[in-house]
Amino acid sequence: MQSMLGHRDIAAPSVRRVVRDTEYSWGGNTMMNLYSGTTDPFSHRCRIVLYEKGMDFQVIDVDMFNKPEDIAVINPYNRVPVLVDRDLILYESNIINEYIDERFPHPQLMPPDPIMRARARQLLHTMEQELFSHIDVLEKNQKTAEKSRLHVRDRLLELAPIFTKQKYMLGEEFSMLDVAIAPLLWRLEHYAIDLGKSAGPLMKYAERIFSRQGFIDALTPSEKVMRR
Ligand SMILES: N[C@@H](CCC(=O)N[C@@H](CS)C(=O)NCC(=O)O)C(=O)O
16 A cells, blocks of 8 residues: 655664653753653653654653642643644644654654644544543543443444554555554453454554554663553
């Protein structure tokens, strides 16, 4: 199948740093800084894009169980992820990811064509509504968690047959859609979502994403132990 996403050119990174015992310095340097929850699926998305791009950046680990008050200073919604790039402060994982994708175009993760790009954005929106709107309930294992598990399971099973025909969500090339769904696929066991045998093609697709170097590098130690 013809590539929709164009040429990919993976440059070797020179600087990548993860700040763990955090000394927070808001935008104090010229590198992109991502304030990222060590177990947060939304932050996970942004880490994947940063590592796929292979440029210089700094990931600042935020402990979700002991969140510093300063996050509220840079994000009025007091959530991670937050990206600080000199004077620019961004929140919302998909907005951050589109910015990184435009700032560092190789490999391009959003389709180059405006119609395909609009479709991709529409699909990203649907993914938020149908899948990621349940993350909070699943993370906190709230009373309605079982209902959320079943809803997410059913939506994912609807997707499964696509992957008998294509490698990735938009066709043959890895894209922003794959980035967006990957943290959920990684956490299925962690959230006690059992897809059963009919999810074979979907799980093969998931393994294809999990074996990418960018995906592996983006995992935090806490995420590595989420899957056996
Ligand atoms: N729609 C947002 C969701 C971000 C979000 O919900 N982050 C959660 C972590 S899962 C958070 O920081 N919650 C605040 C808290 O737990 O104190 C995005 O895509 O970035």
